Amino acid sequence: MKVILSRHIGFCSGVKHAVDTALRVPPENTLLFGELIHNREVVEKVEARGIPTVSSLDEVPAGSKLIVRSHGVGKRFYEECAARGIEVIDCTCGFVKRTQRIVAAAGKAGKTVLIAGHAEHPEVQGLLGWCSGEAAVVDEGEDLTRFCDKNIVFVSQTTFSEQRFLKIAENLQKVCQKTVEIFKTICYTTIWRQKEAEQIARNCDAVIVFGGLNSSNTGKLYEIASAHCKNVFRLERADDFKYEKFLFYERVGIIAGASTPDWQTQEVLFKMEENNAEVQATTMMDVVEGIDKAERYKKGQIITAKIVSATDEGVYVSAAGKLEILLAKEELATEEYSREAYAEKVGTEIELMVVEVTPKVKLSQKQLQKIKEEEAQLKDIEEGKEFSVVCTGFNKGGLTAELGTYPVFVPAKEIRSGYVKDLEKYTGKKLRLRMLEIRKERRKEIIASQRVIIEEERAAREAAKAEKEAAFFESIQEGDVVEGRVERVTSFGAFVSVNGFDCLAHISDLSWSGVKSVTDVLEIGKHYEFKVLKVDRENKKVSIGYKQLQPQPWDLAAEKYAEGDIVHGKVVRIVPFGAFVELEKGVDGLVHVSQITHEWLDNPTSILTIGQEVDAKIMAFNPAERKITLSIKALQPRPEAEPRPERKEHERHDEDRPRVRKSVRRGAASEGGEEDEYREWSESASFGASISELIGSDEENK
Numbered sequence: 001m002k003v004i005l006s007r008h009i010g011f012c013s014g015v016k017h018a019v020d021t022a023l024r025v026p027p028e029n030t031l032l033f034g035e036l037i038h039n040r041e042v043v044e045k046v047e048a049r050g051i052p053t054v055s056s057l058d059e060v061p062a063g064s065k066l067i068v069r070s071h072g073v074g075k076r077f078y079e080e081c082a083a084r085g086i087e088v089i090d091c092t093c094g095f096v097k098r099t100q101r102i103v104a105a106a107g108k109a110g111k112t113v114l115i116a117g118h119a120e121h122p123e124v125q126g127l128l129g130w131c132s133g134e135a136a137v138v139d140e141g142e143d144l145t146r147f148c149d150k151n152i153v154f155v156s157q158t159t160f161s162e163q164r165f166l167k168i169a170e171n172l173q174k175v176c177q178k179t180v181e182i183f184k185t186i187c188y189t190t191i192w193r194q195k196e197a198e199q200i201a202r203n204c205d206a207v208i209v210f211g212g213l214n215s216s217n218t219g220k221l222y223e224i225a226s227a228h229c230k231n232v233f234r235l236e237r238a239d240d241f242k243y244e245k246f247l248f249y250e251r252v253g254i255i256a257g258a259s260t261p262d263w264q265t266q267e268v269l270f271k272m273e274e275n276n277a278e279v280q281a282t283t284m285m286d287v288v289e290g291i292d293k294a295e296r297y298k299k300g301q302i303i304t305a306k307i308v309s310a311t312d313e314g315v316y317v318s319a320a321g322k323l324e325i326l327l328a329k330e331e332l333a334t335e336e337y338s339r340e341a342y343a344e345k346v347g348t349e350i351e352l353m354v355v356e357v358t359p360k361v362k363l364s365q366k367q368l369q370k371i372k373e374e375e376a377q378l379k380d381i382e383e384g385k386e387f388s389v390v391c392t393g394f395n396k397g398g399l400t401a402e403l404g405t406y407p408v409f410v411p412a413k414e415i416r417s418g419y420v421k422d423l424e425k426y427t428g429k430k431l432r433l434r435m436l437e438i439r440k441e442r443r444k445e446i447i448a449s450q451r452v453i454i455e456e457e458r459a460a461r462e463a464a465k466a467e468k469e470a471a472f473f474e475s476i477q478e479g480d481v482v483e484g485r486v487e488r489v490t491s492f493g494a495f496v497s498v499n500g501f502d503c504l505a506h507i508s509d510l511s512w513s514g515v516k517s518v519t520d521v522l523e524i525g526k527h528y529e530f531k532v533l534k535v536d537r538e539n540k541k542v543s544i545g546y547k548q549l550q551p552q553p554w555d556l557a558a559e560k561y562a563e564g565d566i567v568h569g570k571v572v573r574i575v576p577f578g579a580f581v582e583l584e585k586g587v588d589g590l591v592h593v594s595q596i597t598h599e600w601l602d603n604p605t606s607i608l609t610i611g612q613e614v615d616a617k618i619m620a621f622n623p624a625e626r627k628i629t630l631s632i633k634a635l636q637p638r639p640e641a642e643p644r645p646e647r648k649e650h651e652r653h654d655e656d657r658p659r660v661r662k663s664v665r666r667g668a669a670s671e672g673g674e675e676d677e678y679r680e681w682s683e684s685a686s687f688g689a690s691i692s693e694l695i696g697s698d699e700e701n702k
C-alpha cells in the first residue's frame with residue numbers, strides 16, 4: 001500500500017494559537033466560551049487542566065478570565081464582558097477578525113451584508129454580531145432576487161467551500177442592480193486543504209478524512225473528496241483506524257481538518273507503517289503544478305504577497321496563484337516580531353524577495369529592504385555624498401572595502417595627500433570616502449577617494465582661519481582691554497588666546513616689580529584681562545600686557561612717602577656711587593656713597609651688603625620721575641670735627657673736589673656703563689636733591 005499524505009495536516013495557525021493559549025494560561029478562574037475546537041481529545045485535554053467550558057455569560061462569575069475561541073464572537077459580547085467584570089482572552093483568528101472588520105464597516109456605510117456560510121456556525125453568529133444594518137446568511141442555490149435593489153457586501157465564513165462561494169458571487173452579480181462588493185474571506189488554509197483534498201482524492205483508491213464529526217471544515221473536505229473518490233472514510237480518533245479495512249487499496253490518501261492535531265494523524269501513519277505501507281507526503285509543488293500550473297519562483301525575484309496568517313515562527317504569505325509560504329520572523333523587516341501585531345496585518349500586501357528556490361522557496365523582506373537601502377545610498381553616493389566604510393584589506397594598488405554588497409577600492413594615491421607606504425595599517429580602520437567613479441563591467445565596484453575629503457576639509461579650515469583672523473585684526477586696536485585664556489607659557493612670556501587668536505604677553509609686561517617665571521603671575525588655562533600694547537597686522541602678531549592694567553607701585557608710593565620720612569628697606573643693589581634700597585616691591589631709592597656714613601668711603605661695599613636691612617631718611621622724593629633719594633648718614637650722629645692743618649691754596653683746591661665725582665670718574669674709567677647709569681638716574685629729570693646736596697657741603701665734608 002502506498003499512502004499519500006496531505007501537506008496540510010495539523011492545526012491551522014488560528015487553531016494552534018487558541019489551543020496553545022488554552023494549554024498555557026493559568027487555569028485558576030479561567031473558563032472557555034464554547035467548545036475550543038471541534039476535536040474531542042483536545043477539548044478533554046483542556047478541561048483536564050481545570051478550565052471548564054461554558055455556553056452562556058451567565059455561567060461566568062465576575063472577575064473571571066474567559067477564553068474566546070478562534071471562531072470569534074459578536075461586538076456585544078465584549079461589551080457584556082466588560083460590564084460584568086470579565087476579562088476576555090481573545091483567541092479570535094486573524095482571518096475571522098478581518099471579516100468582522102469588513103462587515104462592521106459595511107453596516108456603518110448602510111450596505112447589506114450577505115455571508116456565505118452556515119447560519120448556526122459560531123463564526124457566522126459572531127459575524128452577524130458585528131453587522132449593524134441589514135444582514136443575511138446565504139448558500140448556493142438560494143433565491144437572491146430579494147437583494148436586487150440593495151448595495152451588497154458579500155463575504156464568506158472562513159471555512160466555506162470556495163467553489164460554492166464563487167457561484168453565489170456570480171449569481172449575485174447577475175441579479176443585483178446596485179453595487180456588489182465581493183470579499184473572498186475564505187482563509188488560505190481552507191482553500192489549500194480543499195485543493196489538496198481534490199487532488200489526493202483524484203489520485204487515490206481510498207481517502208481518509210481525519211477530523212471532528214462536527215467540524216465544518218472537515219465536513220467540506222469530506223464533501224470534496226467524495227466528489228472525486230468512491231471510497232472516502234471519516235475518522236475522528238486514531239483509535240478508530242482499522243488497517244484491515246484498507247487492505248485491498250493500493251493508494252490511500254490522508255487529509256485532515258484544521259482542528260485535527262497532527263499527533264492523531266501521526267498515530268494512524270505509524271499503524272500503517274507497522275504494516276509495511278509506504279508513506280509519501282505530497283509536496284507544495286506537486287499540488288501547485290497539479291492544480292493551477294502556477295509559475296515557479298526565481299532567485300532574486302521581487303514579489304508582492306499577501307499576509308494570510310501569523311504564527312509564532314513567522315507569517316504565512318501567499319502570492320497570486322501560489323501556495324502559502326512561511327516567511328520566517330527573522331526575515332521580516334522588523335526589530336521585534338510580535339505575532340499579535342502581524343495578525344492585525346492579515347490581508348496586507350508586502351514586497352518580498354525570493355532568496356532561495358531549492359530545496360524550498362525562501363522569502364525575505366529584510367534582505368529586500370537592505371538592497372533598497374543600498375540602492376538609495378548608492379544614488380546619494382553617485383551624486384557626491386560622503387560615505388564611510390571599514391577597510392577590509394589591501395593589495396599593492398590600494399585599499400579594499402565593502403559597502404553592503406558593493407566592493408569598494410581606494411587607490412593608494414587617494415588615501416591621503418602624499419605617498420602612503422604602509423597600506424596594512426589601514427585594515428580595520430574607518431575610511432571616509434567620496435566616489436570617483438563606479439565600474440559597472442562586472443559587479444558594480446566603487447572607486448573612491450579619502451584624499452579629496454581631507455584636502456577639502458583642510459582648505460575649508462584654512463579659509464575659516466583666515467576669515468577669523470581678518471575679523472580679529474579688524475576689531476583689535478592698541479590700547480584695547482581684552483580678555484584671553486592663557487594657553488601655554490615659555491621662558492620669555494605667555495601665549496594667550498584672545499578670540500581664538502594667539503597673542504604674546506612678554507614676561508616684562510607681566511608685573512611692575514619684575515618676575516622670575518611667567519607662572520608667578522599667570523596660570524595656564526585661566527582667563528585674565530590684558531591691555532593691547534602692539535598690533536602688527538603685517539606679521540600677524542599682537543603684544544599684550546598684564547601689568548599695564550595693574551596699579552603702579554610708584555603711584556601708591558606718592559601717597560605713602562614724603563621728604564623727611566624715616567624708612568626701612570633692604571639693600572638690593574650696590575654700585576660704585578651708592579646703593580639701591582628697596583622700600584617695597586617696585587619702589588626703591590638711592591643712597592649715594594656720600595650718604596652712607598659720615599666717614600670717607602672708597603666703596604659702598606665696605607659697609608653695605610646685598611640683602612642688608614637699613615634705616616634711612618628720605619632726602620628727596622619725586623614720584624613723577626620715580627626717584628627717591630635716601631640718606632643713612634642723616635640718621636647718624638655727626639662726628640666731632642678735628643682741627644685741620646693750614647694748607648696751601650692748591651692743596652685745598654684738590655681736596656675740596658667732591659670725592660664722589662672722583663669715584664664716578666673712576667668708575668667711568670674702569671666700568672664705563674655705571675657712570676652713565678648714575679647720570680641717567682640723576683639727570684633724567686628735575687631731581688629733588690642736587691648732586692652737591694648729595695655729596696654734602698664743604699662744611700660737611702671737612
Ligand code: SF4
Nearest residue numbers: 012014093095158187
Ligand atoms: S479561519 Fe482558517 S486559519 Fe483561522 S481558525 Fe479558521 S480554519 Fe484556521
